[in-house]
Amino acid sequence: MMGSEPQSDHPLARGNAEDEESPHLPSEQMQTLALNDDDDDWDSAAGDVSSSKSYSNYRSAMTALSPSASEHHPLSPPPSVTAASDPLSAPPRSRSLDSPSYADVIVSPFHDRFPESNGSGEISDDAANSSSPRSESSGVEYLKIIVSNPQKEVEPSNSVVTRENTYTSYQITTSTNIADYGGSSFSVRRRFKDVVTLSDRLSESYRGFFIPPRPDKSVVESQVMQKQDFLEQRRVELEKYLKRLAKHPLIKKSDELRVFLTVNGRMPLPTSIDMASRMLDGAARLPKQLLGESSSVIEPQDVSHSAKGGRDILRYLKELKQSVVNDWGNTKAPLEEEDKEFLEKKVKMYDFERHLTSASKQAESLVKAQHDMGETLGELGLAFIKLTKFENEQATMNTQRARAGDMKYVATAAVKASRLYKGLNGQTVKHFDTLLEHMGMLLAAHNAFSDRASALLTVQTLISELSSLHSRAEKLEAASSKVFGGDKSRTRKLEDLKEAIKVTEDAKSCAIKEYERIMEHNRSEIQRLDRERQTDFVEMLKGLVTNQMSYHEKLGNEWAKVVEETRKYAKDST
Amino acid sequence: MITTEQEKSGSGTMGQSPRSPSSLPSFLKVSVTDPAKLGSGVQSYVSYKVITKTNLPEYDGNEKIVIRRYSDFVWLRDRLYEKYMGIFIPPLPEKSTVEKFRLSAEFIETRRQALDVFINRIAAHPELRQSEDLRIFLQASEQTMESARAVDTNIFTKSSDLMQIFKDVQSKVSHVLGKEKPVEESTAEYQNLKNYIFQLEDRLAEAQKHAYNLVKRHRELGQSLSDFGKAVKVLGNCEGDALGKAFSELGETAEIISSRLEKEAHSLLMDFEEPLKDYVRAIQSVKDTITERANAFRRQCELEEAIKFKEIDLQKLRLTRPDKVAEAEREFDELKADAAEATKRFETIVSRINDEMVRFQEQKTADIGLAFHEFAKGQARLANDVARAWSSLLPRVEACSA
Numbered sequence: 001m002m003g004s005e006p007q008s009d010h011p012l013a014r015g016n017a018e019d020e021e022s023p024h025l026p027s028e029q030m031q032t033l034a035l036n037d038d039d040d041d042w043d044s045a046a047g048d049v050s051s052s053k054s055y056s057n058y059r060s061a062m063t064a065l066s067p068s069a070s071e072h073h074p075l076s077p078p079p080s081v082t083a084a085s086d087p088l089s090a091p092p093r094s095r096s097l098d099s100p101s102y103a104d105v106i107v108s109p110f111h112d113r114f115p116e117s118n119g120s121g122e123i124s125d126d127a128a129n130s131s132s133p134r135s136e137s138s139g140v141e142y143l144k145i146i147v148s149n150p151q152k153e154v155e156p157s158n159s160v161v162t163r164e165n166t167y168t169s170y171q172i173t174t175s176t177n178i179a180d181y182g183g184s185s186f187s188v189r190r191r192f193k194d195v196v197t198l199s200d201r202l203s204e205s206y207r208g209f210f211i212p213p214r215p216d217k218s219v220v221e222s223q224v225m226q227k228q229d230f231l232e233q234r235r236v237e238l239e240k241y242l243k244r245l246a247k248h249p250l251i252k253k254s255d256e257l258r259v260f261l262t263v264n265g266r267m268p269l270p271t272s273i274d275m276a277s278r279m280l281d282g283a284a285r286l287p288k289q290l291l292g293e294s295s296s297v298i299e300p301q302d303v304s305h306s307a308k309g310g311r312d313i314l315r316y317l318k319e320l321k322q323s324v325v326n327d328w329g330n331t332k333a334p335l336e337e338e339d340k341e342f343l344e345k346k347v348k349m350y351d352f353e354r355h356l357t358s359a360s361k362q363a364e365s366l367v368k369a370q371h372d373m374g375e376t377l378g379e380l381g382l383a384f385i386k387l388t389k390f391e392n393e394q395a396t397m398n399t400q401r402a403r404a405g406d407m408k409y410v411a412t413a414a415v416k417a418s419r420l421y422k423g424l425n426g427q428t429v430k431h432f433d434t435l436l437e438h439m440g441m442l443l444a445a446h447n448a449f450s451d452r453a454s455a456l457l458t459v460q461t462l463i464s465e466l467s468s469l470h471s472r473a474e475k476l477e478a479a480s481s482k483v484f485g486g487d488k489s490r491t492r493k494l495e496d497l498k499e500a501i502k503v504t505e506d507a508k509s510c511a512i513k514e515y516e517r518i519m520e521h522n523r524s525e526i527q528r529l530d531r532e533r534q535t536d537f538v539e540m541l542k543g544l545v546t547n548q549m550s551y552h553e554k555l556g557n558e559w560a561k562v563v564e565e566t567r568k569y570a571k572d573s574t
Numbered sequence: 575m576i577t578t579e580q581e582k583s584g585s586g587t588m589g590q591s592p593r594s595p596s597s598l599p600s601f602l603k604v605s606v607t608d609p610a611k612l613g614s615g616v617q618s619y620v621s622y623k624v625i626t627k628t629n630l631p632e633y634d635g636n637e638k639i640v641i642r643r644y645s646d647f648v649w650l651r652d653r654l655y656e657k658y659m660g661i662f663i664p665p666l667p668e669k670s671t672v673e674k675f676r677l678s679a680e681f682i683e684t685r686r687q688a689l690d691v692f693i694n695r696i697a698a699h700p701e702l703r704q705s706e707d708l709r710i711f712l713q714a715s716e717q718t719m720e721s722a723r724a725v726d727t728n729i730f731t732k733s734s735d736l737m738q739i740f741k742d743v744q745s746k747v748s749h750v751l752g753k754e755k756p757v758e759e760s761t762a763e764y765q766n767l768k769n770y771i772f773q774l775e776d777r778l779a780e781a782q783k784h785a786y787n788l789v790k791r792h793r794e795l796g797q798s799l800s801d802f803g804k805a806v807k808v809l810g811n812c813e814g815d816a817l818g819k820a821f822s823e824l825g826e827t828a829e830i831i832s833s834r835l836e837k838e839a840h841s842l843l844m845d846f847e848e849p850l851k852d853y854v855r856a857i858q859s860v861k862d863t864i865t866e867r868a869n870a871f872r873r874q875c876e877l878e879e880a881i882k883f884k885e886i887d888l889q890k891l892r893l894t895r896p897d898k899v900a901e902a903e904r905e906f907d908e909l910k911a912d913a914a915e916a917t918k919r920f921e922t923i924v925s926r927i928n929d930e931m932v933r934f935q936e937q938k939t940a941d942i943g944l945a946f947h948e949f950a951k952g953q954a955r956l957a958n959d960v961a962r963a964w965s966s967l968l969p970r971v972e973a974c975s976a
Contacts, residue, residue: 348812351812352809352812355805355808355809355812356809358805358808359802359805359806359808359809361805362798362801362802362804362805362806363802365798365801365802366795366798366799366801366802368798369791369794369795369797369798369799370795372791372794372795373788373791373792373794373795376784376787376788376790376791377788379784379787380781380784380785380787380788383777383780383781383783383784384781386777386780387777387778387781390773390774390777391774394766394770394773396766397931397932397935399932399935399936399938399939400935400939402939402943403935403938403939403942403943406939406942406943406946407942407946409946410946410949410950413950413953417953534817535975537813537817537821538817538820538971538974538975541820541821541824541971541974542968542971542972542975544824545824545964545965545967545968545971546968548960548961548964549961549964549965549968550961552957552958552960552961552964553957553958553961555953555954555957555961556954556957556958556961559950559951559953559954559957560950560954562946562947562949562950562954563947563950563951563954566943566944566946566947566950567947568943569940569943569944569946569947570944570947571944
């Protein structure tokens with residue numbers, strides 16, 4: 001198996017998810033109807049209603065869960081915003097709901113735990129979300145990144161023929177206390193292509209590590225590219241990606257990331273040259289290699305890179321052949337994956353991935369169901385409010401007024417319940433985020449394991465190469481010993497062969513070292529993943545359970561009020 | 575089940591029937607129970623047990639049980655509609671046209687409840703409860719009922735038939751009048767009533783629609799929780815120790831809550847959505863009565879106009895054709911009698927509607943108040959149960975991070 005592209009059809013990275021038609025209430029309707037004074041103001045109700053428009057399934061809800069989509073948590077204290085340093089403008093947040101209860105304290109672990117994370121220009125709950133207990137438990141080293149301010153830019157065309165290219169650049173603001181960065185705050189502009197480059201460079205330098213997958217490239221028309229929704233979604237994805245990179249203990253200190261985040265002006269990392277031109281280069285070399293004019297051995301310095309990304313087509317072909325021989329040949333491979341523990345672990349991980357995926361799907365429908373419940377409660381409340389108004393206006397009898405009054409209690413409770421469900425759902429979505437994060441990590445693990453496999457393949461190829469070189473050398477020696485006095489051309493060939501054997505031996509040692517390195521990276525990453533997963537999942541469970549508990553407690557209280565207010569109608573009271 | 579709340583009803587005398595022992599208040603309590611599927615195939619139907627308990631002397635015995643089916647109830651309603659002009663006849667649940675749904679347990683249950691409400695409303699109404707047809711319905715043998723039903727379906731099935739008769743009369747009269755524009759009461763009182771009822775219907779129907787959706791949402795949430803619970807349990811098996819157990823219990827909890835939601839969905843349907851639906855139907859019944867009133871008014875007006883013209887004709891005939899006068903005078907008298915009857919009919923309807931509206935509003939406030947109470951109770955209980963279920967999970971989850 002050759003090294004694969006690090007990013008594929010990953011749910012985390014997926015762009016436009018299916019949009020479902022969710023019935024929404026015109027915000028004007030809600031704003032013109034008056035309610036009791038002790039209710040939250042209608043602006044936030046309207047805000048809730050219109051934000052439900054942007055929600056379709058929970059993945060896109062998550063990407064939309066940014067400061068500009070007001071899915072705010074009604075129970076959290078409004079976080080402090082330092083207007084000067086943050087590039088994002090915060091939307092007005094809703095006031096906290098009434099009666100605080102014990103549950104309020106437990107409900108927002110993210111906010112309570114890291115008060116300092118709100119200080120340095122971060123407002124989104126996402127941001128607080130990412131500063132999880134793992135990387136910040138000692139509050140020692142942090143690396144905070146915000147992506148904002150998409151701007152259209154024009155790339156000047158360098159030829160008369162091609163059109164000017166427009167692209168979007170994003171402002172990337174970093175604040176950090178990591179010493180290597182040589183500063184505490186930076187701001188650069190980058191475009192999506194630069195992120196792709198960063199991702200490619202990282203996957204080359206950090207073979208065997210679980211590198212978070214980057215957001216998908218989207219193959220869409222240029223018109224869509226400039227649409228607000230798309231830009232916003234991409235901005236959120238980019239931010240999440242960079243934050244994940246910043247969480248990785250090694251990558252956060254990497255040169256690649258540092259340079260990406262701090263160096264102003266054009267992207268300082270070498271850009272990935274596309275496959276085609278690599279192939280072209282390689283194709284140009286190939287005939288020379290085959291004819292012996294160019295070196296046909298695999299160089300030691302090359303082995304630390306995967307064959308696929310390089311320009312050495314001959315090597316690529318050799319490794320391809322080796323993989324076929326491995327799969328279909330009769331003899332055992334020259335070196336095999338021996339680590340049983342690893343193999344078992346891999347199987348377990350892939351199993352887990354399947355189950356995680358299906359749990360994530362169910363989580364998604366759960367979120368949708370909660371959302372719909374909130375919507376319908378809201379619509380019911382609204383319908384009763386209209387009825388209340390109507391009866392009051394038309395009342396000719398007191399019984400009508402009494403009924404109108406009763407309806408108002410129910411309407412009020414229904415609207416409040418609707419808001420509670422929306423709040424609950426907002427929190428639920430964030431907690432389920434953990435599932436998606438870990439699915440992403442498992443994808444990263446796939447890539448890391450394929451790095452390992454490709455390194456192994458390189459070793460195997462070199463071993464096969466060596467054995468064939470040795471047998472050619474032997475044959476040559478046997479042949480030339482039969483000729484007395486030696487054969488000039490044969491001797492020279494033999495010397496070349498011996499040279500090739502030496503280089504290949506070196507390459508083999510390097511390849512083995514590389515393979516062992518990658519194995520070690522795999523091992524430590526697996527451990528890190530397991531640890532992090534434990535912690536994250538516990539957090540998630542706690543959060544889910546606490547949220548459900550506290551919101552339902554509140555729901556119970558709201559309805560209990562109505563029970564009292566309508567007690568006179570109860571059957572047993574007659 | 576709505577019991578007859580005799581003490582509470584508006585106009586009309588409740589309390590003692592003149593012929594019952596003076597020490598006991600009269601009561602008439604009916605229940606519709608035990609739906610049973612009868613017949614087979616296309617002709618299958620559901621029958622209900624109708625149990626009457628009364629001390630009214632017009633009824634034979636204190637308790638009677640008969641078997642009735644939906645079309646029997648329809649018969650009763652149609653008879654009452656035709657005989658008691660101006661009274662809001664309690665509404666019946668709809669016919670169901672979808673074969674599969676017709677025999678589903680939920681449909682049968684909601685229908686049963688609605689029929690029970692229907693018959694008890696009639697029994698509680700001061701005038702309707704005295705109806706002969708009600709007595710037949712509650713007491714007659716099944717065969718009698720069947721033949722009664724067969725006869726009447728031919729003659730007086732719908733009020734639209736009655737209207738057809740009126741329309742024929744109208745058409746005879748209107749060519750004399752030469753008017754096309756329908757005559758309508760112009761009083762503010764009538765117009766307000768009409769507007770009120772029509773607009774109320776719209777708004778109520780909307781509320782009922784959302785109530786029905788809410789029932790669906792409960793079921794959907796329950797379903798998704800159940801699926802989620804299963805998936806999470808599987809996940810728990812992959813993890814070890816405390817975390818794995820926590821996941822399993824999360825799954826358990828989700829499944830428990832799921833069935834609780836399913837139960838609540840049913841209660842919501844029966845105790846909240848159905849009463850709202852009943853309210854909508856009742857409004858439609860009021861609309862029918864208002865239509866009756868409008869027809870009666872029109873007939874009265876047209877007859878009055880016809881009388882005026884007839885009088886003029888009569889004068890003419892007296893001068894020109896004395897031989898035709900006698901017949902014309904007879905016709906004139908008939909016309910006057912018809913007009914008097916139409917006026918009386920119209921006035922009865924108006925007066926009844928006024929009384930009925932008061933009664934109606936009172937009843938609806940009580941009915942809907944109860945529905946609201948049950949709704950809120952259900953939601954509060956559900957929320958508390960759910961909160962409790964989640965909180966029982968908390969210690970297990972906390973144990974994981976220990």
